[in-house]
Amino acid sequence: MLSRVADSIYWMSRYVERAENVARFVDVNLNLMLDSPSGEAQQWLPLVNITGDHADFEKRYPVATQHDVIQFLTFDRDNPNSIISCLRSARENARSVREVISSEMWLQLNSFYLMVNSAAAGGSSLDTPHDFFNQVKLSSHLFMGLTDATMTQGEGWHFCRLGRTLERADKTSRILDVKYFILLRSVADVGTPFDEVQWAAVLRSASAFEMYRKRHGRISPNAIVEFLLLDPEFPRAIRFCLNTARDSLHAITGTPIGTYRKAPEKLLGQLCSDLAYANVEDITTEGLHEYLDGLQTNMNLVSAGVYETLFARRAPEPRALGKERLQKHE
Amino acid sequence: MKLGEYEVGSFFDEMFAENGRPRAIARPLARNIESLPPGELVNRQLAADRALVQSGITFNVYGESAGIEKTLPFDLVPRIVAAVEWDRIERGLKQRIRALNLFIDDLYHNQKIIKDKVVPGEIVTSSKGFRKQCVGLNPPRGVWCHITGTDLVRHNDGQIYVLEDNLRCPSGVSYVLENRRLMKSLFPEVFAASHIRPVSNYPIRLRDMLEDLASEEVSSPRVVLLTPGIYNSAYFEHSFLAQQMGIELVEGSDLVVSDGFVWMRTTKGFERVDVIYRRIDDDFIDPEAFRPDSMLGVPGLMEVYKSGNVAMANAPGSGVADDKVVYAYVPRIIKYYLGEDPILPNVPTYICAEPDDLKYVLEHLPELVVKAANESGGYGMLIGPHSREEERREFADRIRANPRNYIAQPTLSLSRVPTLVDGHLEGRHVDLRPYILYGKDIFVLPGGLTRVALKKGSLVVNSSQGGGSKDTWVLAENPLTNGDKSENIGPGATQMAGSTA
Numbered sequence: 092m093l094s095r096v097a098d099s100i101y102w103m104s105r106y107v108e109r110a111e112n113v114a115r116f117v118d119v120n121l122n123l124m125l126d127s128p129s130g131e132a133q134q135w136l137p138l139v140n141i142t143g144d145h146a147d148f149e150k151r152y153p154v155a156t157q158h159d160v161i162q163f164l165t166f167d168r169d170n171p172n173s174i175i176s177c178l179r180s181a182r183e184n185a186r187s188v189r190e191v192i193s194s195e196m197w198l199q200l201n202s203f204y205l206m207v208n209s210a211a212a213g214g215s216s217l218d219t220p221h222d223f224f225n226q227v228k229l230s231s232h233l234f235m236g237l238t239d240a241t242m243t244q245g246e247g248w249h250f251c252r253l254g255r256t257l258e259r260a261d262k263t264s265r266i267l268d269v270k271y272f273i274l275l276r277s278v279a280d281v282g283t284p285f286d287e288v289q290w291a292a293v294l295r296s297a298s299a300f301e302m303y304r305k306r307h308g309r310i311s312p313n314a315i316v317e318f319l320l321l322d323p324e325f326p327r328a329i330r331f332c333l334n335t336a337r338d339s340l341h342a343i344t345g346t347p348i349g350t351y352r353k354a355p356e357k358l359l360g361q362l363c364s365d366l367a368y369a370n371v372e373d374i375t376t377e378g379l380h381e382y383l384d385g386l387q388t389n390m391n392l393v394s395a396g397v398y399e400t401l402f403a404r405r406a407p408e409p410r411a412l413g414k415e416r417l418q419k420h421e
Numbered sequence: 422m423k424l425g426e427y428e429v430g431s432f433f434d435e436m437f438a439e440n441g442r443p444r445a446i447a448r449p450l451a452r453n454i455e456s457l458p459p460g461e462l463v464n465r466q467l468a469a470d471r472a473l474v475q476s477g478i479t480f481n482v483y484g485e486s487a488g489i490e491k492t493l494p495f496d497l498v499p500r501i502v503a504a505v506e507w508d509r510i511e512r513g514l515k516q517r518i519r520a521l522n523l524f525i526d527d528l529y530h531n532q533k534i535i536k537d538k539v540v541p542g543e544i545v546t547s548s549k550g551f552r553k554q555c556v557g558l559n560p561p562r563g564v565w566c567h568i569t570g571t572d573l574v575r576h577n578d579g580q581i582y583v584l585e586d587n588l589r590c591p592s593g594v595s596y597v598l599e600n601r602r603l604m605k606s607l608f609p610e611v612f613a614a615s616h617i618r619p620v621s622n623y624p625i626r627l628r629d630m631l632e633d634l635a636s637e638e639v640s641s642p643r644v645v646l647l648t649p650g651i652y653n654s655a656y657f658e659h660s661f662l663a664q665q666m667g668i669e670l671v672e673g674s675d676l677v678v679s680d681g682f683v684w685m686r687t688t689k690g691f692e693r694v695d696v697i698y699r700r701i702d703d704d705f706i707d708p709e710a711f712r713p714d715s716m717l718g719v720p721g722l723m724e725v726y727k728s729g730n731v732a733m734a735n736a737p738g739s740g741v742a743d744d745k746v747v748y749a750y751v752p753r754i755i756k757y758y759l760g761e762d763p764i765l766p767n768v769p770t771y772i773c774a775e776p777d778d779l780k781y782v783l784e785h786l787p788e789l790v791v792k793a794a795n796e797s798g799g800y801g802m803l804i805g806p807h808s809r810e811e812e813r814r815e816f817a818d819r820i821r822a823n824p825r826n827y828i829a830q831p832t833l834s835l836s837r838v839p840t841l842v843d844g845h846l847e848g849r850h851v852d853l854r855p856y857i858l859y860g861k862d863i864f865v866l867p868g869g870l871t872r873v874a875l876k877k878g879s880l881v882v883n884s885s886q887g888g889g890s891k892d893t894w895v896l897a898e899n900p901l902t903n904g905d906k907s908e909n910i911g912p913g914a915t916q917m918a919g920s921t922a
Contacts, residue, residue, distance in 0.1 A: 093675050094686045186477070187651050190664030194476075201477045246688065343688065401688045404674065 092246045096191055098402040099184040100247050103192075104238075104254035106181035107200070110174045110207075111231035112262035113164050116141055118224035119296035124157070126288050135160040141265045142172045161220070166211040174227060175211055178204045193241035196234065203230040249339040253397070256339070260332035261390055266296055267319050268383045271312070290315055297327045316379060317371040329386070330366040336393075337363050343401070355396030362389055422454055422462050427846050433577055433836040434848060435500050446503045446896055449614040454498075465607045466497050466841050472606075478599055478657055493596055494889030496840045497607055500851060500871040501615075504898040510573065510581060510855065511865045513765030516755060518569055518857050521586060521742050523758040525565040528741060529556050539757045540750045544774070547825055548747060548794075550589070550740030552703060554710050554723060560736040561634050562861070567734040568627070568698075569857040570594070570869075573765070575836035582768045582833070584852065586751070588735065588743040590700050593870040593890075594623060594856050595658035598665070600892040601868075616897040618867035623856070624665035627698075630860030631666075634732035635695040642695035645669045645685065647676070649701050649717045654885075659700050673701070678721030683731045696732045697722075703737045745794040745828050746772055769831060773824040782820065782829040786813045789829040791820065804880060806832050835880055838891060840873060850874045852882050853893065868893035 116138050123134075136155040139148045144163075147170060152159040167173045171180075182204045189197050206226065210216035216223040235255065242248045270293045290310050294300040299318065302325055307314040322328035337359045341348045344356065351357040374382045429437050436447045443451035454462060473492040502510075527534050528545055535542040545551055570591025572584040601620050605612055628644065635642030648659035650672050663670035675685050676694065684691040699706055705715040710723035725731045741747070749770040752763045771778040771789070782789060786805050793801035803816045820827045837848035855869035871891040872882035882888040 092688050093669060093671060094688055095672065095675050096669075097688045183651070186656075186660070189660040190670045194664075198476055202475055205474070404686055 092191075092250075094402045094404065096188050097246070097250050098398070099188045100191065100250040101254040101397070101402075103181050103184035103188065103200075104251040105258040106177040106184065107203075107231050107234050108255045108258040109172065109262070110177035110181070111228055112259070112266075113142065113172065113174050113177070114224040114227035114231075115296045115298075116266065117161055117164055118221060118228075119292050121220055121224075122295070123289065123292045126292075137269050138164060141262075141269045143265075144170060144172055158217075161217060165217070175207050178207050191247050193237065195237045195241045199230070199234050199237050203227075203234065206230065246343055249342045253336050253339040253343070256332040256336040257390060257394055259327060260329045260336070261387060263297055263319055263327055263329050263332070264383045264386055264390075266293060267316065268380055271316070271379050294319075299325060299327060313371050313375060316375060320374070321366055321369055321371060323367075330363070333359065333363050333366065333390075340397070353396070353400045355393050355400060358389060358396060359393050362386070362393070422457055422459065422846075424451055424455055424846070427839055428848065430837070430848055431577075432834060432848060432850075433575055433579055435575075435836055435838045435851070436498070437839070444501075446501045450499070450501065450608075450611050453608065453611045453614075460844075462497070462841060463844050469495055469497055469603050469607060472603060473599075476599075478596070493884050494875060495596075495600060495603065496849075496873055496875075496889055496891050497604070498839045498841060498846065499604060499892040499894050500838045500853070501894045501896065502853075502868070504896050506581075507867060507895045508898075509764060511867075513583075513763070514571055514855060514857055514865050515863045516759065516761060516764050517571065517583065517586070517751065518566065518859055518863060520755040520758045521588065521751070522564050522566055522859065524754045525736075525739055525742050526563050527758075529558060529565075529738060534754070534757055537757070539753055540747070544744075544746055544750070544825075545741065548741050548744040550703070550738070550743055552711075552738040552741070555736070555738030558727060558736070558738070561732060564859050565736040565739040566742070567630060567634070567736075567859050569859070570854045571857065573853045573855065574768070574833055575853075577834040577836075581765060583751070583765050584768055585745070586743060586748060587854075589702060589740045590655075590735070591854070591856070592655040592658055592700075593854055593872075594866070595661040596890050597856070597866070597868060597870050597893070598623060599661075600890060604892045615894065617894045618897050620866055620868050623866050624662060626858055626864050626866075627662070628666040628668065630858045630864070631696050631698055631734060633860045634734060636729060636732070639695050643669075643693065644696040644698065645671045645676075645694050647671055647673065647697050647699040647701055647706075647719075649673075649705070653700075655700065662698075668698075673715075673717045673719050676719040676722075678719060678725055681725060681728060681730055683719065683722065683725050694731060696734070698734050703740060706733075706737065745792050746774065746825070749828060768833060771829040773820055773827040773829065778829075779820070779824050782827075783817055785829075786817060788832060790832050791816060791827055791829045794826045794828065802881075804832065807880075832880070835874075838871070838873065840875070840891075842875075842877075847877070849877075850880050850882070851891065867895040 120135065120138055135157055138160055139145050139155065142164070148155070148160075148163055151169070152163060163170055163173065165174045168176055168179075170176060182200055185192060185197055185200050210223055238248065238251050242251070270289070287310050290312065291300055294303050294315060297319060303315065303318050306322070307318060318325060318328065320329050323330055323334065325331055337348065340356060340359060344353060346352045346356055349360070351360055424443070425441075427437065427441070429439060429441055436443060436451070438444050470492075473495060478492060524534065528551070532542070532545075534540050535545065566588045568591065570587045570593060572587065573581050574584045575581050597620055631644045632642050635644075644666070645668055646659055646663040646666070648656060648670055650656065653659070660670055669685065671685055677684050677686065677691070679691075683694045683697070685694050701717050704712045706718040707720060707722040708715045708718055709720045711718075722731070723737065726733055726737070748767070749772050752767055755761060755763045771782050773779045773782055782791065786803070787808070789805045791803040791805070803812065805813070808816075835850035835852060838851050839846040840849040842849075851871050851873045853869055853871050856866040858864040858866075871893045872884070873889050873891055874880055874882045874887070875889045876887050879887065884890075
């Protein structure tokens with residue numbers, strides 16, 4: 092597969108997943124606000140913190156009102172991580188690899204983009220925000236389902252899955268980080284019904300509430316951290332995502348799992364092992380924020396390593412080419 | 422919908438005879454349209470428009486900011502061509518492309534045609550498409566131009582004329598395939614009744630032809646399509662054709678020359694490329710051989726090409742015969758190489774480089790269409806009857822300054838096809854671009870792109886200037902008897918597994 096094509100597939104997939112996650116944050120926060128006791132300060136700024144675009148937001152919006160934050164995260168074309176910008180980037184990448192992905196995937200992504208575009212133009216979609224964000228999530232799921240059902244599960248498909256799972260792991264870690272920080276800070280609320288509502292919202296934003304109840308039953312901060320960070324079977328848990336990413340990376344390179352030849356294989360393998368043997372009490376005692384911060388940095392290094400070893404345009408070494416030619420035309 | 426109100430006017434109409442009755446070839450379609458409830462034709466048109474936007478079948482418009490995509494407007498009333506007429510067109514196109522290839526090969530070798538004074542030498546050497554880098558080269562089987570999209574028009578007299586030979590990178594074939602796909606879903610009944618020749622095998626024929634260009638030592642050649650990238654106006658087509666052929670779509674930066682071969686950069690290292698279907702103009706394919714400022718091409722590509730280690734379609738240099746002045750000589754070129762009279766006539770053409778013609782052209786500008794020799798896409802053109810006095814004066818100055826660069830033709834009255842406008846049918850002018858593949862043999866795709874000038878009275882069909890497209894139906898001579906249309910689901914179909922609860 093062409094390096095440029097692999098690069099585009101990887102980012103196409105990441106951007107769709109990113110758009111979905113932004114829709115999740117916003118939707119859950121909207122629900123949460125409806126459950127807030129009246130007079131409670133509206134907490135919208137933390138959403139901007141999740142995506143790490145705090146500085147950009149403050150430059151252009153004076154106050155973090157509900158309207159401005161949603162606008163910034165949804166329809167702001169100048170925010171590269173807004174839903175509309177993510178879809179524009181995903182579509183642009185898809186456009187450059189249309190001959191590699193299936194027609195169904197392209198059609199779905201294009202309709203997805205057109206849907207968000209017309210919602211942005213119409214202006215009334217945020218009157219029924221829940222419907223709109225739900226549509227974004229469903230469109231993303233449809234895209235993912237079509238990817239699995241219509242694309243040959245070879246190299247290209249693995250790049251899709253690698254991009255998607257790395258992005259999802261990153262976003263789950265950010266949800267956890269921001270929410271945990273806020274929730275534990277308001278000590279007065281701990282143990283009150285309000286607290287449980289907040290924690291349930293964290294789970295809901297990762298579609299994890301029901302699955303969590305089946306696994307852990309009672310709502311407790313440590314169990315929630317364990318579920319979203321260390322669960323090996325829940326598809327939005329960080330460990331599950333990184334295990335899947337590792338499987339795809341090794342399928343691409345052909346290196347057996349458990350060994351490594353290239354830097355990102357080594358790093359990703361280490362992350363997976365680390366999560367496999369981690370203990371949630373140790374993590375929260377040491378500081379969840381520090382732990383997640385380190386994890387995010389390492390996941391970024393994996394992504395950079397993937398770029399370096401698989402996508403970057405290197406100059407050829409004449410001798411090596413001679414050998415490849417012989418092999419190919421034997 | 423009633424067809425009785427349709428006005429044929431003083432034009433040749435492809436669907437209706439002069440008395441206003443549908444031509445024999447169009448009767449099944451006419452019956453179908455008349456049987457539709459009011460508004461249904463418009464509904465189907467809207468369905469087609471939606472399908473085009475959703476599938477992202479778009480082109481980019483030069484001169485507007487990057488990333489602007491438009492769909493090529495599609496009109497659902499097709500142009501229909503009778504079998505016997507198509508037979509003549511096909512023979513004419515094969516004859517023409519065979520002669521043009523002999524001509525190009527001659528120009529880059531002995532130039533016999535110039536020595537025999539059939540074509541003036543300065544016309545050739547001053548053509549923008551002439552590449553001195555290609556002198557003496559021998560592309561496989563002596564074929565230079567493998568993919569051609571010749572523009573044909575029909576005049577009031579009912580005669581089909583060749584308007585232009587597009588020998589460089591003709592585009593539009595993807596619309597032919599997509600228009601057909603749309604039409605089959607919009608008018609399945611008519612397809613069943615009309616015996617229309619299929620076009621869907623074009624990508625198969627194209628790939629076969631390209632693979633045949635590879636050196637015989639290569640057992641399974643790797644073919645790629647080289648595109649300028651996603652901002653090119655025809656990017657959709659490049660990607661579509663690569664997908665339909667199952668080959669890699671590459672940009673210049675994906676390719677690299679080393680060890681005398683062309684390689685592409687993949688996630689598994691470098692892989693050798695044997696055939697390049699390039700959709701980049703000569704000027705840009707190799708900054709070392711042609712324009713040094715090109716960012717689109719592959720440095721060193723021409724050297725590999727000259728050594729025979731990579732094949733290219735169309736061969737660099739074939740654009741020399743795409744010059745509009747050379748066009749005027751094509752009937753003589755056919756006679757010279759093949760000893761035959763042209764089957765398809767040229768539009769009568771005045772060559773401004775010749776003093777008598779120049780004088781005539783300058784005196785008759787209001788009646789003529791003047792074209793620049795090396796422009797395409799409807800740019801650099803004056804349509805006399807639709808022009809203003811000052812435009813003509815300005816054009817006259819340009820012609821006097823550089824007569825070599827201009828030709829003129831009488832304004833043709835292009836034939837019309839009914840087109841859906843504001844809920845009813847009106848005649849609109851059309852041309853036709855069939856596609857020709859020249860490999861081991863010559864294949865002409867039955868049909869081609871019918872382009873339609875959507876503005877009332879307009880003669881400019883180019884997509885960049887308000888043109889749209891239609892499906893083109895070439896009827897089969899002997900309607901195939903469809904004996905294999907059995908409804909049987911096959912012997913011993915196994916029952917599907919299901920819950921028995």
